[in-house]
Amino acid sequence: MCDSQHVQHLLGRIATPQLLEQARELAGAQSARLLRPDQVVTLEYDSRRLNIHTDKNLKIQRLTCG
Incomplete structure (x- = not known):
């Protein structure tokens, strides 16, 4: 199950492919998606x-789960 509390320290950082994978693992998520404005x-x-x-x-x- 995903827990976004484990990745809140990443706020303000630039989202790179490596950071997305790191965040996914730290949150315990099965998948991650990048959501841009609009x-x-x-x-x-x-x-x-x-x-x-x-x-x-x-x-x-x-950073949220769902």
């Missing part, structure tokens, strides 16, 4: 997925 995303909830919300420059703004 990006269309599916709304299905998946408790095993880490959502990494960024600004337009890929700076991490929020």
